[in-house]
Amino acid sequence: MADHGQHSVPHAPAGEFDDMELVHPKTFLGKYVWSQDAKVIAIQYGVTAIAIGLVALVLSILMRLQLGFPNTFALIDPASYLQYVTMHGMIMVVYLLTALFLGAFGNYLIPLMCGARDMAFPYLNMLSYWFYLAAVLILMASFFVPGGATGAGWTLYPPQAISPGTPGIDGGILLMFASLSVFIAGFTMGGLNYVVTVLQARTRGMTLMRLPLTIWGIFMATVMALLAFPALLVAILMMLCDMLLGTSFFMPEMLNLGEQSGHEGGSPLLYQHLFWFFGHPEVYIVALPAFGIVSDILATHARKNIFGYRMMVWAIIIIGVLSFVVWAHHMFVSGMNPYFGFLFATTTLIIAVPTAIKVYNWVLTLWRGNIRMTVPMLFAIGFIFTFVNGGLSGLFLGNVTVDVPLADTYFVVGHFHMVMAVAPVLVVFGAIYHWYPKITGRMMDDTLGKVHFWVTFLGTYAIFYPMHFMGFAGVPRRYYGYGETAYIPDSIQTLNAFMSVAAIIVALVQLVFFYNLVRSYFHGRQAGPNPWQATTLEWQTEHTPPRHGNFGAELPVVYRWAYDYSVPGAKQDFLPQNMPPEAVEADDAAPRRSP
């Protein structure tokens, strides 16, 4: 159970891992390129993920240009449009969000917040990044092969992913398979590392129930990713066999633009089951780290303990487990046996309960708090609002009957962008503003941060909220153009133009963020070791930024949970996790509660 403040166990249980020997490199290359320091690897992951994310952002703008102003841009033909759709989705979900939360935040925060010197296997950790980089480069190469990148949709459903009529069936899809395989191999190296580090390398006194929720979120997400990604790997390898070796795992007897394809007896639905067995947990692989991080941002900036810590931990675990038994809600209208709908609608709606509890607990954390309206706090509140919206629209799609008219419409696009694109990205930004002072030793600019927040928060809502109404109106997704569709009113075109303008503005304001990021590195205010007066271990390091090995000669010893803010009777309004009970100063100045 959690130890709240003064109730903490007086003696600290021993750490489960011997102090490790680190390889201290001497050369510039060893320090910053072939680095085995989790913090440097985290930055490498972060920069690579954001760079590739920018490519995906540009692709989304190209899509919006076509949708908002159809038949204006000669560059965008139907093949290109489908390629943008596919690459945007795949990059954002896997190569940006998964890599950023687990590779970047995981690497930076797990050792620091657990009180470890580094990841359990630093060399493997380094290798993990280089595999990731290779995966990204292979993926980028697919834009430049004949026929271009694949346009099969990010779900890569067979038969169309490898059949004529779909762009990129020559080189593009092969490079997509190759890139994903390399990514999964690299992720497995990193993921095992995170799990072992959390389980084995926590410092003395850091029990599992004293871990900050950030670590719980990343840990659970990693466990899930280790179980889910193999399903994707086997699915794409089977499809590769169908494509190159003439097997028929997923390919039935069918025609390729009039010619018999020669396949026999495969099941396209089998692929969809495998894909969504990965794909649904993937949603939570992105969401759970965001849940964890936002919990810590809220507690720190509201100067208040997280509300219902144990419930929060169990909610993360329950969501993680349940997310493996809901996958077929993506397939309610896939042509699978419709009787599955009863089971999967039920499991899906059950998962809403722990998710709702998390939302309540975030709001209740602010309740009776003392809220400092910092930039990270703004992003955290923006997250709550966006996530509530996206979570509730999930109740439409998860409930099998309601899903039928809404599936494959813009309602789905609006829903998943709210819940697993905008919401986690708001957390990413909040987290960057929150931890930037630790990473660089300088504060990011507040005013620029606020401009960035307001335009991003309001702008994304303007893009994605109206999409739900297009979905009600039955506007199908993944359409290059709507032309003359009898039941789609012309006003939808006006709406599309509006959303496109909003998207362009949101994309442009990200330049403010990058300017802030770079400028603050050189000119930001000095942050000091703990500018937010936070309790968790990464703020208690001897040096800021922390050096290789994270902590000084001695690893910190943990005496309390991560949320001792505003503890009654203590002078300081926060008690760092490594502050011994005897060091806590009694609060003499404040009036006693009982005379």
Place this chain on the structure above:
Amino acid sequence: MAIAIAVIVLAVGSVLFFFFSPWYLTPLASNWGAIDDTIQITLWVTGAVFLAVNLFLAYVIVRYRFNKRRRSQYDPENKSLEIWLTGLTTLGIAGLLAPGLVVWASFVAPPEDAHQVEVVGQQWHWSFRFPGEDGRFGSAHNRFIDERNPFGLIDDPVGQDDILITAPHLLLPVDRPVKMVLRSKDVLHNVKVANFRAKMDMVPGQTSYFWFTPTELGEYEIVCAQLCGIAHFAMRGRIEVVEQQTFDAWLAEQPTYAELAERAPGSPEAGEARYTSCAACHGAEGQGNQALNAPKLAGLDAWYLERQLELFRSGARGTHEEDIYGIQMRPFASMLPDRQAIADVAAYIETLPERPLQASLDAGDPERGARRYRTCANCHGQQGQGIRATNGPRLAGMPDWYLERQLQNFRQGIRGRHREDPYGNQMIEMAQVLVDEQAVSDVVAYIMTLPQPGGEMAAVTSAAREE
């Protein structure tokens, strides 16, 4: 503070937007009012929770804003509050799920008295099959699909009376439940009519189904709701809901499998006599005559010629007032008395010798056109040779002045707009890819570089090599 106001404005604004925006469900035209009811229930419940959570959030932000002299309440857990919230949420979720599952139970079970229609999806068309008088579909399998047997029917006595509808237009009788049996010839598709609410993917190698009862007379657009490749967005069709008598009369006119199999192929000999009236403009060998705006015919496939002659004859082509040369063609097509005459003349034209053409225009850049053409290639073939399965006629070897005029006509809706010309409808959508006249010239210039008769030889030898 600003964020509290933003949360309130957005939360309340979102709800108001729901009430006042012009965009909501299309008018219901089927029995699935129950689906709309579940949507309504979900809207009310989620709307209430959305407002409650966000307004409370806004209140908390204002009430507990930063104050130097105040300290947060230290309040790690509150068991009774947590239990209450969990309990209420569970109840709310159950309240949403229960009606959903009840409606689903009827969704998955078509009524006994439902009549059946098979919908066949292919890139990028719909076709339909009725079971005929015996009420049973004959067996069919993708393995048996070829040009003469587009539905892949197996030699099965039950299938002889199956009624085949190759055009993407379907009539359904009002107020009679119908079970839509779905299959696909190639990739995934999804037959969707927004007003009917129900839909389902069609998966090659298996059948799937859904059922509904059309309740409103009228005409409804079918769209494809599952990504099926490059022309996914242009895969359209139409369902007309009519009175039973109208439906019966329509169905009686449609050919059965047995009737189609018995149809005599076109006879080039009979066609030769009929061709004499064509020869005046199109030339004795179908070589075309630009001065008379008559395109080359030699080299075109009979199936395409038949379709265009039918369209001219029925007034689905050549009736738009700006289609001057199409209007000229109509009376000549009307001279052909029946389907057999059309088949004969088309068969004769197929026998005409093909001679290569020189480009007559030079405004286009074939290199830019090559990129434009990659869209066209999906239906018309990489070499512009034409693909019957996609209903894309041959382009290579056709005169550039004619191609350019037709593309302009499609872009502007002068050709292909008629409701009985589904492939023309589709071509209008696709022609929008060519954003301006330069793009049209470019793509035509590229088509002129595609191999002409010699090219066809090359295609044959490469096909032979594959075998």
